[in-house]
Amino acid sequence: MSSAVTPHDHHHISRRSAVTAVAATAALLPLAGLPAHAADGPAFVHGVASGDPLPDGVLLWTRITPTPDAVPGSGRGPAIDVRWEVASDKDFRSVVAHGTVRASAAADHTVKADVRGLKPATDYFYRFSADGGATSPVGRTRTTPAENASADKVRFGVVSCANWESGYFSPYRHLAGRTDLDAILHLGDYIYEYKSGEYPEAKYVVRPHQPTHEIITLADYRVRHATYKTDADAQALHAALPVIAIWDDHEFADNAWSGGAENHTPDSEGTWAARMSVAKQAYFEWMPVRTSTQGTTYRRLRYGNLADLHLLDLRSFRDQQVSTGSGEVDDPDRTLTGRAQLDWLKSGLSGSNTTWRLVGNSVMISPVAFGSIPADLLGPLAELLGLPKGGLATNTDQWDGYTDDRRELLAHLTDNSINNTVFLTGDIHMAWANDVPVKAATYPLSRSAATEFVVTSVTSDNIDDILHVAPHTLSLVAAAAIKAANRHVKWLDMDSHGYGVLDITAERAQMDYYTVSDRTDPHAASSWARSYRTLSGTQKIERVDNPVA
Template sequence: MRPTHSRRAFIIRVASVSATLAAGGAMAEEDLKGFGSSGHPRRDGPVQFDFGVASGDPLSDRVILWTHARRRFTNLPVVMRWEVSTDATFRRLVSAGWATARSETGFTAKVDAKGLQAGRTYFYRFRTLFDVSPVGITRTLPTNDVQSVKLAVFSCSNYPAGYFHAYSEAVHAGAQYGVHLGDYIYEYPANGYASQDAAALGRTSVPATEILTLDDYRRRYAQYRSDPDLKQMHGRMPVIAIWDDHEIANDSFVTGAENHTEATEGPFAARVAAALRAYHEWMPIRTPDRTDLKKVYRSFDFGNLLSLHMLETRLLGREEPIELLDLVNPVTAAASFAAFTSPSRQMLGDEQVSWISQRMYESDATWQVFGQQVLMARMEFPVSILRALNPADTSPEAIAAGAQAVNDYLTAKATAALNPALLTPLQQALLNPQTNPKLGYNLDAWDGYPAAREVLLGTAAALGKRVVSLAGDTHNAWYSDLALLDGTKVGEEFATPGVSSPGLEAALSALSPAQTTSIFRGVIDTLKFCDTYRRGFLLMTFTQQAAQGQWYFLDTVKSKNYTVAQDYTATFEA
């Protein structure tokens, strides 16, 4: 029996059809076949757009539009009309077409809306005969003489760790475009990393197991995309995204990952295939090469102001990380150091290096911006400190030994700055790179691939380019110089704090944030600013004169009541 409908529902539907006609989008008889006969859609149940809408990968004349659409009572495909308008009432359509959400794509649908004008703001939506998605706002890229662009930079959004307030705050801060540098989801089970408060927050991971299969990854994306702050951000600005490791498995590289055991979890290649298929389904990303979903490196030109190059640093070229303990252990140090410093050691892979070199050569923009996952600036500590500081050992004795090693090095450094003649033999040894070399404390970052970093930055320097690196991964905020091994400054790095994942305040819980900051700032010469204990986002404003970073910090991600502060700004002049 055909279901009955209230008068109110009938009026809403009549108004919906009338709006379509008024917008010049009247459906032809042939088009109606996609929806079935007039009585059928309600038998299948209303179409639900539970995860809102999103846009991404904007170009000057097009943008990717995304939604998830599913009927309440069936798994039948959902045929939709998508519409782009210059006004929120959709009376002036500038682009429209058809899309289908099917079970084969997890009921997601993406289209490349073309025929748009550069540097314009548009409204968009998806609709069936009776049901309409939320309305989204998107923007195309500007061309020619561009004076200013605002980018909100995000990383490390861990659903069970806390609320995603940073996403909605970026909307309030006036960002025009979003840049997500990875760890959009996390792969751990419900009782895994940073989940101790999940039940109390109502944010327990789904599925409860670690995600391995395509269905697992789809369900995890669905949970994250249900977050209201994330939906608001996606609905208000186009996002340019790249994955890091947790979209697959922790500390991923070409042939494996720290958090993957083939004996019990199956081939790593199968997990990568499932993870990347889900990523391309659920993210508003243009897929450059459908035969190889790993190839997502791509560029976005904002006129003559900046070229944003999104780099893939996990699955295309990255060799297996070398363990820090193997470099500082006298037994394994020689062999490990030889592999570590090898000029052929890869991070991006030859093909991607050739691509980014060509893109920088061709670009005449004021700023060359690397949108990539991990810290590119050198975050190196002397071995004397690395041997003493062990985050896994928080005993009083270990803490005291670490503090002493830090104090000894900083005292020697201060003495050398004031009066080198006063240095003792022990202090001279601490400052001698031959007897006390410096190594990155995190070799999963570019510090673990020094030759690859030198090639990339050296290429930029040879081309005379002004470089800005945007980075995530660490959950903390950093601002540093980018320099070659000989000390030549090539650019600066602005690193965003995590949206919700805990930072160094958790790993170095025995130290106060002030002490941690003092250690990092004291030891690392190229480091200009860091915040090691708060979550938030980075707002980058590019002009022809400067690249300015503003860090926004939240006082908590554990409560729906919070405050946000913008209390540090850094400027890199052109």
């Protein structure tokens, strides 16, 4: 079977043994936080990954350490040829595609193989190797259905906001252990940029970041990405399923916009353009995402005639966030998406011939008024949402801060009778199930244009973490006030950590919300929490008593 290879295309593991192995090697690291490896030859110590599946192909990723000193971010180490193989069986008796990619320090010894010529809706196994006896772990991936194939269902794991210092990535482990998923949708904040002990504060750090300082340079971002790729649960997830990823702000800096970020100081940290450029370079090197010549992650994938997936980049083109209550949130000259991306999204939604239109959306599109929230909860909630501590009029980092873009998009949906649009969102470390009203103030007398499922964080702080209280105690008051002031919000969980499983059939789209028992426990258990669905043609959310079997 033929295949095309471009290094950068422009167009269940035992947790206990893995943790023990990582801990045992920690003292031997050339750079703290990165795994040791054999001194006598190349090694694959950062796992394998696949992403951006197509009907006839998938993107494969790994990172090779050619010599002991060629650690991530070092710029050291010789170029080396890396062979890849794709097989229809895990023992590689039936190899269907193979090739070679050159790894060098120029791309931090990361490699990508964009494999084509595969069969639709098919599981494959892949691995990498190099001279000297180095062989990678085996990964499993899956192609998408043929473009117009009649797909009965598609099922995604959905995650966001995984802060290394806040805990262990148990949600990844539980998703990796499932056998019923087609892919993982990662909605952003795959890494965090802060110096160690800044978020969360030092006494609550579960495991320190590497490097310990705030990441600013290309080497910094490379080391931080590499650190996250040493996590056993992250490696298990990537090896088990293709990951479809978009970025949010912390892949760059907190509350990033096109010209800067809240967590960026030009006087001491250089120009924002330079920082954004190196952050994007490291992201495309270290993530199983097809590299874009435009430096963006907005793109479109398709699952037969059942669903297409429109993936957004809501950091590269947005105007700066405005202050709460300034009135500038309604300025038609301000944009979240940028003109080209909004036109691309509108065109894709209206041109879609699938049953469902899914939008991978890093920040919440549903409007939120914060209602009558007790004073002692204002500060913590504002901290979580990135708002001024003195009030909670609106979250201007979300679509609420760019209301004209939202008005135009929702009007496009309603004016063109585009049904079954579902926004899939992360960012705010809470789980929500929302209708997306055209006019929130008069809802439900006015119509809903779409629906939205927001997943909570993998580890990043939420309300009970900030307050250091038991979950589902103080936050219940704030949640009740928000629901009372927002009749389109059907459910809100401010305290849990976990993940979602989105199941799509022709009749409905259902999100099953799962939570983990303790983010600081590497062996945390997972349990089902709630389920909500939207029936085809309704544009409304309803509760379901059980998760999809």
